[in-house]
Amino acid sequence: xxxxxxxxxxEIAVHGSRIVGVVSCLPSREVExxxxxxxxxxxxxxxxxxxxxxxxxxxxxxxxxxxxLCRVAGLRLLEGLGWEPKSIDAVVFVSQTPDYRLxxxxxxxxxxxxxxxxxxAFDVNLGCSGYPYALWLGMTMIQSGAANRVxxxxxxxxxxxxxxxxxxxAMVFGDAGTVTALEASESKDQSxxxxxxxxxxxENLIVPRGGFKEIKETxxxxxxxxxPFCLYMDGGEIFNFTLRAVPLLxxxxxxxxxxxxxxxxxxxxxxxxxxxxxxxxxKARLPIExxxxxxxxxxxxxxxxxxxxxxxxxxSRLSDTSLRLAMFGFGVGYSWASVSLSVxxxxxxxxxxx
Numbered sequence: 001x002x003x004x005x006x007x008x009x010x011e012i013a014v015h016g017s018r019i020v021g022v023v024s025c026l027p028s029r030e031v032e033x034x035x036x037x038x039x040x041x042x043x044x045x046x047x048x049x050x051x052x053x054x055x056x057x058x059x060x061x062x063x064x065x066x067x068x069l070c071r072v073a074g075l076r077l078l079e080g081l082g083w084e085p086k087s088i089d090a091v092v093f094v095s096q097t098p099d100y101r102l103x104x105x106x107x108x109x110x111x112x113x114x115x116x117x118x119x120x121a122f123d124v125n126l127g128c129s130g131y132p133y134a135l136w137l138g139m140t141m142i143q144s145g146a147a148n149r150v151x152x153x154x155x156x157x158x159x160x161x162x163x164x165x166x167x168x169x170a171m172v173f174g175d176a177g178t179v180t181a182l183e184a185s186e187s188k189d190q191s192x193x194x195x196x197x198x199x200x201x202x203e204n205l206i207v208p209r210g211g212f213k214e215i216k217e218t219x220x221x222x223x224x225x226x227x228p229f230c231l232y233m234d235g236g237e238i239f240n241f242t243l244r245a246v247p248l249l250x251x252x253x254x255x256x257x258x259x260x261x262x263x264x265x266x267x268x269x270x271x272x273x274x275x276x277x278x279x280x281x282x283k284a285r286l287p288i289e290x291x292x293x294x295x296x297x298x299x300x301x302x303x304x305x306x307x308x309x310x311x312x313x314x315x316s317r318l319s320d321t322s323l324r325l326a327m328f329g330f331g332v333g334y335s336w337a338s339v340s341l342s343v344x345x346x347x348x349x350x351x352x353x354x
Contacts, residue, residue, distance in 0.1 A: 009196025053274025069177025128331025174299030
């Protein structure tokens, strides 16, 4: 594994592994914008549609968790690939909405899927940047020889932690769980990652209480009147961070991968905000027809947004051929991550519902 630093993050090249399948699982409950008319003015809702781009989203019921979505996605993926559970060497669960503070949800999924006790299993507490981080972790384990087959369970149920009275978050987020299968490969293809962090922006996207440290309203006046057990987001600060970090991340990713824009079949950007995606696309001079968008149908699905794009917008193409993809995750932390790699043809790539 080769590693170096750039102004946008740590650059890491990984070899010897590939994505062989991806399944996304969505809640069957579809929430239209009309749902919010009892809480907000019609003009407020229209503003969200114009800026954020969300017209409908999927929400879990009160008894369904991210683990439930990932469990179903993982079972479907194992069936589609024809993999025996005993052949899985590692499970990584990436989410900020786990079942419990402890134990790790990855341990529960290992049991759910009937995987051998010698399996490596652990959680990673990341949101918007989580999918490239998960790919880096899984591929690094395979390259090191620690694993031959890895399942990456990546998803969030943010609807469980939003304040229905908070216009900044109530209409933005959707729920989804995904599972990606990685396997050792003799291919010479390189997966090129850039990973970065700036924790100074942590309090701009945060759940102030629920852990072991609490943010006091007296210390941050933005929290006054907010439910401290719900997600707080300073949209302006998040937007400014994105404009600072992501254009550089895009250009450095292409440079590090030794590729130019014409080399890519698609550029997958975290589905945070439709205006933001279009602005970044224009600023980075990416061809808009190669930047898939599904935030209108599913909302901001946090760390699940990139694999969900693969199983919705790119499903048919990934089933038939290999695509050169660049993926970019950015947001809560502040944290950002990218990967340039070839994916496909995949034996199993689909979106299911429960």
